[in-house]
Amino acid sequence: MHLAYPAVLSALLFCTGLYGVLARRNAILVLMSVELMLNAVNLNLVAFDVWLSRAAEETLHSGQALTLFTIAIAAAEIGIGLAIVLAVHRNRGTSDIDKLRDTAEGPDGEDSGTSAAEKAEATA
Numbered sequence: 001m002h003l004a005y006p007a008v009l010s011a012l013l014f015c016t017g018l019y020g021v022l023a024r025r026n027a028i029l030v031l032m033s034v035e036l037m038l039n040a041v042n043l044n045l046v047a048f049d050v051w052l053s054r055a056a057e058e059t060l061h062s063g064q065a066l067t068l069f070t071i072a073i074a075a076a077e078i079g080i081g082l083a084i085v086l087a088v089h090r091n092r093g094t095s096d097i098d099k100l101r102d103t104a105e106g107p108d109g110e111d112s113g114t115s116a117a118e119k120a121e122a123t124a
Contacts, residue, residue: 006047013040027085027095038074042067
């Protein structure tokens with residue numbers, strides 16, 4: 001099999017994931033798009049590892065080892081990311097990225113009724 005087939009598939013997957021990250025407003029769909037991008041990178045790593053192992057006499061399979069490391073990192077990222085998204089959804093009632101702001105900010109970007117003196121007392 002030629003190297004072009006998995007490389008093109010990987011590029012299509014990565015572009016689909018990038019579009020999902022840029023166009024989606026739901027935090028869970030953004031996390032799914034990031035996972036799609038990581039899978040495209042994994043496909044590329046394995047394809048180039050197989051292609052390079054045919055050319056080299058010694059096969060180290062470093063691309064496959066790096067793919068396993070990337071899968072482990074992606075599993076940790078999705079676990080922590082989903083926990084954060086669920087906590088934010090419980091507190092705010094939405095997982096829309098555009099509506100999520102810092103808790104200290106009001107709807108206009110101003111403080112939510114607290115004065116500078118009250119903030120100074122709270123931090124002291």
